[in-house]
Amino acid sequence: MKKKDRRISDIISTVIAYAVLAGPVIILVVVMAFSCYEKVKNTLTFHSPFEKKVYYTIDGEFYHESEDCPALEDSERVYSAYKEELTGKTPCGQCFGRE
Numbered sequence: 001m002k003k004k005d006r007r008i009s010d011i012i013s014t015v016i017a018y019a020v021l022a023g024p025v026i027i028l029v030v031v032m033a034f035s036c037y038e039k040v041k042n043t044l045t046f047h048s049p050f051e052k053k054v055y056y057t058i059d060g061e062f063y064h065e066s067e068d069c070p071a072l073e074d075s076e077r078v079y080s081a082y083k084e085e086l087t088g089k090t091p092c093g094q095c096f097g098r099e
């Protein structure tokens with residue numbers, strides 16, 4: 001009985017020792033991760049994952065809802081971006097407003 005008690009208190013003190021040692025490390029990692037996240041969040045504009053990207057070509061006048069739009073058929077390079085990142089381009093009449 002006494003031997004068993006001894007073993008349990010040994011385990012407890014070992015766990016406490018690990019917690020004391022690991023505690024500051026865990027806090028440091030959490031703080032670092034959080035500050036990194038804040039930095040990344042500040043440099044990138046936040047876009048919801050449900051926000052759809054549009055497709056465009058460098059010299060094209062329009063942006064497109066679909067990469068497969070017939071107007072993009074002859075374009076070699078099609079880029080994608082969020083709508084508000086594109087200035088001076090208007091929605092394509094062929095793929096927008098087509099349901």
Ligand SMILES: [Zn+2]
Pocket residue numbers: 063064065066069070071072092093094095096
């Ligand atoms: Zn289009």
